[in-house]
Amino acid sequence: MTIESSTGISRRALLGAFAATAVVAAPTFSKAAGVLKNAGDIRRIRMYSARTGERIDMIYWVEGHYIKDAVKEVNHFMRDWRTDTSSPIDLRTIDIMAASHNLLDVSEPYMLLSGYRTPKTNSMLRSKSRNVARNSLHMKGQAADLRLSSRSVNQMARAAASCHAGGVGRYSGSNFVHMDCGPIRSWGA
Template identity: 40%
Template sequence: MDGLDTQRRRLILGGAACLVAAALPQTALALPLAVGKPRNIDMLSINTGEHADVCYFNGKQYVDKELAVLNQLCRDHRRNVSTEMDPKLYDQLAAIYDLVDARNPITMVSGYRSPATNEMLRKNGGGQAKKSYHTTGQAIDFFIEDVSLSKLRKAALELQAGGVGYYPRSGFIHIDTGPVRSWS
């Protein structure tokens, strides 16, 4: 009887461990970012020409002042409105940057979009989603000079950290912190 109880206990504990692992955020399991290592982003806005090169994570925690700089850079430039972007989005960018061994700044095409801007673009036939992750600060469209879009896409897909859109005709990829999915 003791052997059966031990087996049952192991089965229950193993099942509980699987449930805990499944409950962890996907980015905690997927992003190849070293624990305790500072994270930097060097980014340029194609729309405003503004540039920021910041250490947004100091190895222990996010740095609010530097996140604010990135959030301002990622603002809706049409309405000059910013929001708090999801820091996991910056983690994805940093991981992609490392995976492709980039040397040039990330060029942001679109970050935050106010609902009004998103609707205006939709009405003009731009193909924006009605409930876009851009409107919640969870998406960014970008490219990196001298890194192919296909290489960026491959790195983003490898992370399994959210949505990945591939837009070779428009010259950028889209990443977001929503469910894992991809499209072209």
């Protein structure tokens, strides 16, 4: 959905122009308790979904403030595609994803495999795989399963773990990393 102002400029075009002129420096993390502490004035998330064919390249935070409309678009993008159900995504999860992406120093967007999941979807996936938690943080909008073709599962997991901000699961056999804003922990190989 594109909303145009009275000048004929869409919000998406305005954000795109801002993104094109902004300089984003990859933050250095010795301890990232604030997730994107020292990250500069903007935060950006880039993803695509092979399931829906959608792409998002969004500046969602500027100078200490989340951009409400951008966050709404991220929430919609990360919806349960099986039921077309959206839920608010925990901003800490988005921040962990963005910080990890910056640390990896790639321009390639994440491939989103799973964001928000309805309880029904989670139950269905749980019946097919022992790797799906009964009380998955996906159902609270607090987790994402992500892939990058240019980086290994281990590289992605190390970047996420260096944020010291949540859970990191390595799923090497399925070539993805789980990132969440729950307790700090790690699992998988």
